Amino acid sequence: MGSPCWGSFIRCYRESYFFSLYASSIGIAFFLVQIALELRPALPEEVRQTVQASYTSTTLNNVDCEAALNQLALLMQDDRLYADADLSLPRLSDKLGLSTHQLSELINTRLGKGFSRYLRERRVDAAKAMLCAEPSASVLSVGLGVGFTSQSNFYEAFREIEGMTPGQYRKLQAGRNEKVD
Template sequence: MYAFLVFGSGLAFLLGLADLLSFYGKRSQKEREVRSGSEVQSILSKPERLTVPTLFFCVSIVQMHLYLELSEQISDFPWFAEAHIPILFLIGPLTYLYFQKLTGAKTTRLGGSHFLPAIFAFLVLLPFFVRSTEEKLRFLQNEGTSDPYSLIILLLLALATILNLAYPGALFRTVWRWRSKAEEEQRKSFSPILALFSATLFVLLLFVIAQIFYMPLFLVAASGLTVIISCIFLIRASNPDLMDSFRKNSREARYQESRISGLDVEALLLRLEELMREKKLYLDEDLSLGNLSQELGLSTHQLSEILNSRLQIGFREYIAGFRLEEAARILREEPQRSVLSAAYAAGFKSKSAFHKLFQEKYGTSPTSFRSSPTK
């Protein structure tokens, strides 16, 4: 049974390593296509992707400490004693902040405050961490009954458990609310996430019960954590598109809520990007500020203000950017089409306007661009 905990720790570490390697790998096509220097690029290229590997590494460390503690081998590694406590305080905030970023929530200055409990726990435990090996061994072997850190550690563990219950609990309520308002097809992407949060809450409750009433349940709870890690691995392996589907539907749900509770500019910008990248509204040569505003549920003044204040760009320039990218793609990938055909297919009405804008953006004419080597 203890080997199962080691397996869970190793699997969590591998999941974190895989995400870390992915972070340093190639960027997605969407990120590469976004115009350099734009606010939208900033939104897409700052997904806080290091949050996920850090989260898995934290879970791996906690699971390994549970194994050593439950198998009574922690005394062989006194330097590792209680090192998992500050890390426990990181798991909830990391999960929450990743969820917020994934679903297009507005970033606030208070984001860093979620990590204050972890910093507090580390500072409180710092005198314990710098103790000698002999002192730590005495603490571990004698259960530290007369040591003040016995009570301190117990209180910190209780606080960490409460916080780790609060975060997934809040996220569960949010996803449940979105799912209840979503269409039948969209609910499929919310259900696995709800199941994951439900399982997490159940396992955390087992830890609470074990700590208060029945210590042998610790092994069951720790094994449950390994099961959750395994489920995450299997879901990611069998359905790699699930998170993309959840991202899209959750942002749509958050966007719909923002229309009721007030404008969430971050969600609106993400929604606007999706309309351009996925629905390609810019291909409509008659697309106007009014049409796009109506699609977003905004007034023309609101959309114009968002574009000007956040992207420092006007509506015509914004749409022209996408049309130029599309025209450049056609010129590269469809050599049989004429330059004029590529311009019209990309949504341009005027040949002269197309040539002028193309020259400004790429520093060369469409014909020369097509014949030049791909960079």
């Protein structure tokens, strides 16, 4: 009865319909943001002030922030805490003698990023060094060695931070080293 062409046509029509609906909703959202900005040009500044006000009642009054940041850097660099796949904000705050709220605020306000981003960046930095220092090591072993729990997590974080995959980074660095020699 039904020919395969009709099924394919209907499936293609349905997919294009949902794509059109998706694209239209993105356009509508963009249009609404533009209208909001036209009606309230000070909106971005209001949002920025609201974010800054979120830390007006600081938990860092009795904390030597510079010493805590130095201790954090030492724990990451010397003790390689980033390589612990189970490292969490509570465990790290215990090692620093801070509450989780204090450590979170310290990282957010002084380093301008959240704990997860900070940890991913430390791991990617360590991975970059290992990729160059150990050219025979597999990319997966490098990722696991610096604390990532899977290859997909490693690739995703590396691409987000460096804009390329770990393998591409290794090839790029190997090419640069050959030109220097």
